[in-house]
Amino acid sequence: MFENKENRTDLSTLGEFGFIEHIAKSVSLKNASSLKGIGDDAAIIDNGNKMTVVSTDMLVEGVHFDLAFHPLKHLGYKAVTVNLSDIYAMNATPHQITVSIAMSNRFSLEAIEELYVGIFMACERHEVDLVGGDTTSSTSGLIISITAIGTADKEDVVYRNTAGVNDLVCVSGDLGGAYIGLQLLEREKKIFVENPKIQPDLEGNDYILERQLKPEARKDVIAKLKEQKIKPTAMIDISDGLSSDLLHICKQSDVGSAIYEEKLPIDVETFNAATEFNLDPLICALNGGEDYELLFTIKQEDYEKIKSIKEVSVIGHITEKNAGVSLVDKSGSIHPIKAQGWDALLE
Amino acid sequence: MFENKENRTDLSTLGEFGFIEHIAKSVSLKNASSLKGIGDDAAIIDNGNKMTVVSTDMLVEGVHFDLAFHPLKHLGYKAVTVNLSDIYAMNATPHQITVSIAMSNRFSLEAIEELYVGIFMACERHEVDLVGGDTTSSTSGLIISITAIGTADKEDVVYRNTAGVNDLVCVSGDLGGAYIGLQLLEREKKIFVENPKIQPDLEGNDYILERQLKPEARKDVIAKLKEQKIKPTAMIDISDGLSSDLLHICKQSDVGSAIYEEKLPIDVETFNAATEFNLDPLICALNGGEDYELLFTIKQEDYEKIKSIKEVSVIGHITEKNAGVSLVDKSGSIHPIKAQGWDALLE
Numbered sequence: 076m077f078e079n080k081e082n083r084t085d086l087s088t089l090g091e092f093g094f095i096e097h098i099a100k101s102v103s104l105k106n107a108s109s110l111k112g113i114g115d116d117a118a119i120i121d122n123g124n125k126m127t128v129v130s131t132d133m134l135v136e137g138v139h140f141d142l143a144f145h146p147l148k149h150l151g152y153k154a155v156t157v158n159l160s161d162i163y164a165m166n167a168t169p170h171q172i173t174v175s176i177a178m179s180n181r182f183s184l185e186a187i188e189e190l191y192v193g194i195f196m197a198c199e200r201h202e203v204d205l206v207g208g209d210t211t212s213s214t215s216g217l218i219i220s221i222t223a224i225g226t227a228d229k230e231d232v233v234y235r236n237t238a239g240v241n242d243l244v245c246v247s248g249d250l251g252g253a254y255i256g257l258q259l260l261e262r263e264k265k266i267f268v269e270n271p272k273i274q275p276d277l278e279g280n281d282y283i284l285e286r287q288l289k290p291e292a293r294k295d296v297i298a299k300l301k302e303q304k305i306k307p308t309a310m311i312d313i314s315d316g317l318s319s320d321l322l323h324i325c326k327q328s329d330v331g332s333a334i335y336e337e338k339l340p341i342d343v344e345t346f347n348a349a350t351e352f353n354l355d356p357l358i359c360a361l362n363g364g365e366d367y368e369l370l371f372t373i374k375q376e377d378y379e380k381i382k383s384i385k386e387v388s389v390i391g392h393i394t395e396k397n398a399g400v401s402l403v404d405k406s407g408s409i410h411p412i413k414a415q416g417w418d419a420l421l422e
Numbered sequence: 423m424f425e426n427k428e429n430r431t432d433l434s435t436l437g438e439f440g441f442i443e444h445i446a447k448s449v450s451l452k453n454a455s456s457l458k459g460i461g462d463d464a465a466i467i468d469n470g471n472k473m474t475v476v477s478t479d480m481l482v483e484g485v486h487f488d489l490a491f492h493p494l495k496h497l498g499y500k501a502v503t504v505n506l507s508d509i510y511a512m513n514a515t516p517h518q519i520t521v522s523i524a525m526s527n528r529f530s531l532e533a534i535e536e537l538y539v540g541i542f543m544a545c546e547r548h549e550v551d552l553v554g555g556d557t558t559s560s561t562s563g564l565i566i567s568i569t570a571i572g573t574a575d576k577e578d579v580v581y582r583n584t585a586g587v588n589d590l591v592c593v594s595g596d597l598g599g600a601y602i603g604l605q606l607l608e609r610e611k612k613i614f615v616e617n618p619k620i621q622p623d624l625e626g627n628d629y630i631l632e633r634q635l636k637p638e639a640r641k642d643v644i645a646k647l648k649e650q651k652i653k654p655t656a657m658i659d660i661s662d663g664l665s666s667d668l669l670h671i672c673k674q675s676d677v678g679s680a681i682y683e684e685k686l687p688i689d690v691e692t693f694n695a696a697t698e699f700n701l702d703p704l705i706c707a708l709n710g711g712e713d714y715e716l717l718f719t720i721k722q723e724d725y726e727k728i729k730s731i732k733e734v735s736v737i738g739h740i741t742e743k744n745a746g747v748s749l750v751d752k753s754g755s756i757h758p759i760k761a762q763g764w765d766a767l768l769e
Contacts, residue, residue: 077532077535077538077539082532083530083531083532084530084531084532085527085530085531086525086527086529086530086531086534087527088531089531091557091558094531094534094557095557097531098538101538101542102542102551102552104551104553105549105551106517106518106549106550106551108517108518108573109517109518109551109553111553112551112552112553112554113552113553113554113555117554118518118520118553118554120474120517120518120553120571122469122470122472122474122573123469123470123471123472124470125469125470127467127469127474127571129518129520129553129554129569129571130554131520131522131554131555131556131567131569132522132556133522133523133524133556133558133565133567135524135558135559135560135561135565136561137561138524138558138559138560138561139558170453170455170456170467171453171455171456171465171467171476173465173476173478173569175478175479175480175567176480177480177482177485177565178433180432180433180434182433183430183431183432183433184430184431184432184433184435184436184441184444185424185429185430185431187433187441188424191424191445191448192424195448195449202452202453203453204449204451204452204453204456204459205449205459205460206451206456206458206459206460206465206467206476207459207460207464207465207476207477207478208460208478209478209479209480209567210438210441210442211438211480211482211485211486212482212485213482213485213565214482214483214484214485214562214563215561215562215563216561216562218480218482218524218560218565218567220478220480220522220556220565220567222476222478222520222569224467224474224476226455226469
């Protein structure tokens with residue numbers, strides 16, 4: 076199955092995507108019902124008319140969250156949201172989740188209740204049922220593994236690998252906020268650790284803090300696309316950053332893309348905070364990650380219809396593969412886009 | 423949702439089942455498709471004719487396994503098996519799994535490949551597809567979270583809470599082996615740690631070691647029950663121990679039970695090893711856990727049919743609730759059965 080090697084290969088040399096590709100190469104789907112396996116936001120299981128859509132994510136303390144500034148209630152909410160986001164990114168509707176939790180004995184019942192309050196809030200908002208899970212001890216820290224299950228009609232499912240040349244590239248909401256929110260929280264934590272008497276200065280940054288601590292999955296955008304009878308030609312949710320996720324669509328669809336700096340949606344609060352941190356807001360928008368917005372492509376003929384959805388920006392178009400994937404800056408210069416998003420295994 | 427408390431309640435005061443009950447009380451299922459939520463081996467999602475059956479389990483290094491004696495290949499195999507066992511325990515057929523893994527950077531690519539070789543072996547054996555997952559870093563140790571997805575016709579699903587008075591209590595395979603296997607591995611590890619020159623003495627114990635390191639999910643028993651046209655009236659897989667899992671069936675079905683010491687299936691290797699450890703083989707069979715055998719009840723009229731399945735032992739019967747849950751020993755004395763199985767949160 077795998078080549079026999081005498082060597083020891085560091086996982087970090089492959090990175091998360093390299094590792095997933097490496098494993099995926101050994102998988103061949105044998106059940107007729109396994110319509111789509113590894114390689115998209117979610118797996119698709121064929122039940123006849125209705126497809127079951129399944130996505131899973133694991134959040135690890137010290138890697139994905141820091142309990143010094145991540146309230147448990149928000150964490151529960153976020154853990155559910157990031158999974159539902161994957162279901163929406165298939166143009167499907169989530170209905171159930173399972174929640175598995177490993178926790179060390181430093182957590183009290185009341186603390187874990189807080190976590191579940193957040194989980195239930197997200198369930199309520201998205202009309203999703205908690206139907207199962209597992210609870211266990213951990214030797215250190217908190218680990219949350221959630222699986223989301225949804226449904227879609229077969230003809231509604233949108234994959235990553237079906238973007239076509241000349242399609243328009245669209246993104247919901249705005250970008251870079253979650254990343255800047257994290258920078259702010261980490262700065263204030265550092266100040267607090269150095270001098271516990273100094274209170275964190277988070278004022279006026281509600282929006283970017285919420286982007287980091289309590290992101291939303293874009294149920295509303297999926298609903299509006301349906302209302303307008305727009306079926307995206309390809310779709311992904313932005314968890315790793317616009318650059319990285321656009322590259323996923325292009326690589327898997329075997330196409331190129333040009334997106335335009337002046338079209339990228341950046342909130343004024345994100346812009347100001349980035350400037351304060353001496354960070355380029357454009358770089359934050361491209362590479363920040365964790366925005367959980369939808370990145371999708373549509374047919375050119377849907378342009379008028381998409382303009383009526385105020386939550387969506389058209390940021391570029393799909394090109395032939397040999398044109399590459401690039402950003403056109405405000406002066407008209409062309410910059411190739413590289414994946415610089417968050418790579419879990421390199422943390 | 424939860425009562426507001428000033429106190430700090432230790433999770434260990436509730437135990438795993440207490441905690442699950444506590445959370446389950448706050449859940450009310452809202453989607454019509456959520457047929458069965460928390461409280462059985464797996465959740466049941468209604469898709470019309472076919473039910474989707476979903477189960478999830480998390481394995482944590484230092485809690486569920488010790489890499490000092492658990493080869494990664496076996497561990498991958500076991501992680502899949504324990505999930506599939508839950509699907510079989512609903513009288514359903516597993517078709518897909520997702521695998522999420524958090525690992526520290528002490529693991530090489532080659533090590534994780536070994537883990538996946540075991541995962542793929544179990545998939546192959548049970549004709550199951552790996553369709554998705556998540557890979558991430560951990561700050562320490564290895565955590566494996568697997569979700570198994572299967573299907574069943576609506577009329578075939580067997581729950582825990584439907585055992586009836588006078589039904590026969592049956593168990594597949596034999597009991598206590600996995601627990602004794604673990605005792606043996608822990609003893610040899612201790613000797614090795616104290617004196618690395620002494621080689622582990624595992625000879626003649628292949629069966630109990632395999633019960634611990636590489637358990638099987640009873641696909642074969644489910645198939646034979648179908649062949650014989652026996653539909654169990656209630657079923658659970660034995661992960662926590664016969665006592666604990668029989669109590670689950672009885673509590674949820676609102677019945678009592680009497681099982682007979684002389685009927686309990688104990689392999690001769692388990693018996694001998696238990697004696698060597700000065701442990702009572704009966705106690706190992708009752709409370710050992712991790713055997714992943716099926717515990718189920720059938721109608722009395724199926725007695726002749728069940729006798730033809732050599733992998734199954736009839737160990738007792740279901741009684742009225744007020745008779746309690748008890749073991750009848752070889753002398754005819756009656757002992758109330760208490761849950762003394764493995765409780766994840768008390769570890």
